[in-house]
Amino acid sequence: MKITFYKYQGTGNDFVMIDNRQHTFPKNDTKLVNRLCDRKFGIGADGLILLENSEEADFKMVYFNADGNESSMCGNGGRCLVAFAEFLGVIKSECTFVAVDGLHHAKIYDGIVSLAMQDVPNIDIFDTYSFLNTGSPHHVQLVSDLPNLDVKVHGEKLRYGKYGNAGSNINFVAQESPDVFAVRTYERGVEDETLSCGTGVTAVALAMHETKKTSSNKVTLKTPGGELQVSFEKNGQGYKNIHLVGPATYVFSGAITA
Numbered sequence: 001m002k003i004t005f006y007k008y009q010g011t012g013n014d015f016v017m018i019d020n021r022q023h024t025f026p027k028n029d030t031k032l033v034n035r036l037c038d039r040k041f042g043i044g045a046d047g048l049i050l051l052e053n054s055e056e057a058d059f060k061m062v063y064f065n066a067d068g069n070e071s072s073m074c075g076n077g078g079r080c081l082v083a084f085a086e087f088l089g090v091i092k093s094e095c096t097f098v099a100v101d102g103l104h105h106a107k108i109y110d111g112i113v114s115l116a117m118q119d120v121p122n123i124d125i126f127d128t129y130s131f132l133n134t135g136s137p138h139h140v141q142l143v144s145d146l147p148n149l150d151v152k153v154h155g156e157k158l159r160y161g162k163y164g165n166a167g168s169n170i171n172f173v174a175q176e177s178p179d180v181f182a183v184r185t186y187e188r189g190v191e192d193e194t195l196s197c198g199t200g201v202t203a204v205a206l207a208m209h210e211t212k213k214t215s216s217n218k219v220t221l222k223t224p225g226g227e228l229q230v231s232f233e234k235n236g237q238g239y240k241n242i243h244l245v246g247p248a249t250y251v252f253s254g255a256i257t258a
Contacts, residue, residue: 012225065189075198155186
């Protein structure tokens with residue numbers, strides 16, 4: 001089987017994109033997804049995303065982690081899929097799409113995608129970390145020496161040791177100014193550090209506001225792959241009108257024989 005694919009990245013978080021409106025891709029083939037995402041034996045990516053038709057929106061997003069398993073929401077993946085949909089002519093400057101966590105609205109202008117995330121009803125605050133779900137579960141923890149932190153070692157320890165089999169994404173954070181935070185993320189499913197995580201930086205922005213590290217409702221997050229912005233409104237115990245904003249870029253396309 002010959003598979004036509006497109007590669008996109010959002011601040012270094014990269015994805016294999018496939019137009020699956022004709023339902024030709026074998027979604028249950030975990031090994032195939034894993035191989036396509038493999039950086040040595042496949043195309044190489046943090047995840048694989050299918051664009052499919054939807055009766056209730058402009059399109060549907062089906063997201064797989066690099067390990068081949070279908071997963072929870074991916075913010076950067078959603079932004080990249082909006083750029084892919086624009087390239088295919090499925091949408092113009094605004095759209096709605098359905099993901100595993102529900103309906104999303106998005107806008108794209110000159111390669112910058114603003115993605116509306118789901119409301120976050122509450123954030124659990126502990127002595128040394130916060131925990132919340134921004135479409136995916138996230139542990140958020142301030143650290144003293146972020147540049148030299150071994151994210152894979154410490155992230156893996158928390159991902160499995162604290163959160164068990166289901167796991168959580170782990171975000172390590174350093175504050176640079178009142179509304180700027182540096183972030184490094186260990187992603188479950190990838191089981192390593194990624195250059196950026198959209199739901200992760202969203203979680204960091206909200207957690208930093210909730211713990212009063214910032215009073216701004218628009219926060220800049222600096223990841224190893226680039227900068228993202230998250231804006232939001234406080235809503236009782238939670239947050240609403242959450243938007244993740246940043247670039248989504250086409251890298252290359254091709255065909256691979258499965």
